[in-house]
Amino acid sequence: MSGCVTIVGLGPGRVDWCTPAVQERIASATDLVGYDRYLDLVGQSTNAMRHGSDNRVEAERARHALDLAEAGGRVVVVSSGDPGIFAMASAVLEQLDQFPDRWSDVAVEVLPGITAAQALASRVGAPLGHDFCVISLSDVLKPWAVIEQRLAAAAGADFVIALYNPRSRHRPYQFADAMAVIGRCRSLTTPVVVGRNVGRPDESVRVVNLATLDPETVDMSTVVVVGSSTTRVLQRPAGSSVYTPRTYPG
């Protein structure tokens, strides 16, 4: 009898931000499949076999999980954040789409998690309190021209913009280009929230603006939220709060 693949999101890394539904699936799994670093974030003891792999082998990892389930396993594919947002859920469905005659008896389920933009937003207040976009700046799987077009559209229509995978060692200059595209439609005083490893022990969260944002503080472990024209910064005793009002003028 075939088993099942459940693709789960741990949230940003803090055990108490991982939903009980996800914790239950992990507890009853026969196999945990994932990027080594995310398997390390599983905060509970389990008897499951762990199948760790490198970051850049999503397709192979998805097929491996489906094969384990076809052999009868209760397989859990572990993502950080939300598995449906730039993560493993699409990778598993892509394999099912590509090989329609394989794994047809395997049940597939997705369980959501808190994604990095939500975690970062909560740390400073509510910068995502109004219409927003979520964009990955990685051009490994899409052309940079598409990214620039989306940034321009999002900035032009005054969305708050959350940026994933903002800057890597292999593409250190595109982040500044992206900020320049946004800057064509936004004031230099627009609030920008930069979060690194949010929800982990070495979390760092900074509130800057388009003028003072230093690309060197941004890497692949960072999420960046650029405010809209209405996003505001409050100075409170505990630090800066950032929010986007629910009301839009006009």
Place this chain on the structure above:
Amino acid sequence: MSGCVTIVGLGPGRVDWCTPAVQERIASATDLVGYDRYLDLVGQSTNAMRHGSDNRVEAERARHALDLAEAGGRVVVVSSGDPGIFAMASAVLEQLDQFPDRWSDVAVEVLPGITAAQALASRVGAPLGHDFCVISLSDVLKPWAVIEQRLAAAAGADFVIALYNPRSRHRPYQFADAMAVIGRCRSLTTPVVVGRNVGRPDESVRVVNLATLDPETVDMSTVVVVGSSTTRVLQRPAGSSVYTPRTYPG
């Protein structure tokens, strides 16, 4: 001594989709403040005093929560979904912004939750697997022209689009107008996922497309996800799966 206000998100309604961090804050609260219907979703017993209110009094509710905290309470403001996404976190920060000399000793914290678009996406696969926008169609707090401009920008740049507050009794016709704006840039076969009360006992999730979408099936308890040009539907034994590939052509 002043207390604190924690604005929490229960997630979509299922107790096991509510994070332990949120459950812990609710358990130790002296006061729970929120829209009556959301207070009813609190799935745990607590000794806190409950201060329920109507849906349309966010500003008063926020001031009430801050006043209770100023008097020393450990106050939890309860939202469904994520409190930072079209919910109470911005409403509380708006009050702090408007009255800078009040409540300065009150600590304010936000704890994220699974928002409706994530819950809906997980039910069908991974339609939010690539760049996406989240837009409220309510024109109570922003002009309809801004909404149309954002829909056109998002559709033109081929974002997946998640729509909150899509259609109410007071504005029954705008939803079809919104779909028409999107339809100018999208094929009629574009997948659309319609979810009502996702995560609750009476959950309903349907996969349709721009041609077969019936506005009558959409109301204020519904979230709608409109795919991009690359979003795909798979027919599987358990039903339709929808995902947006991580790769974008070009």
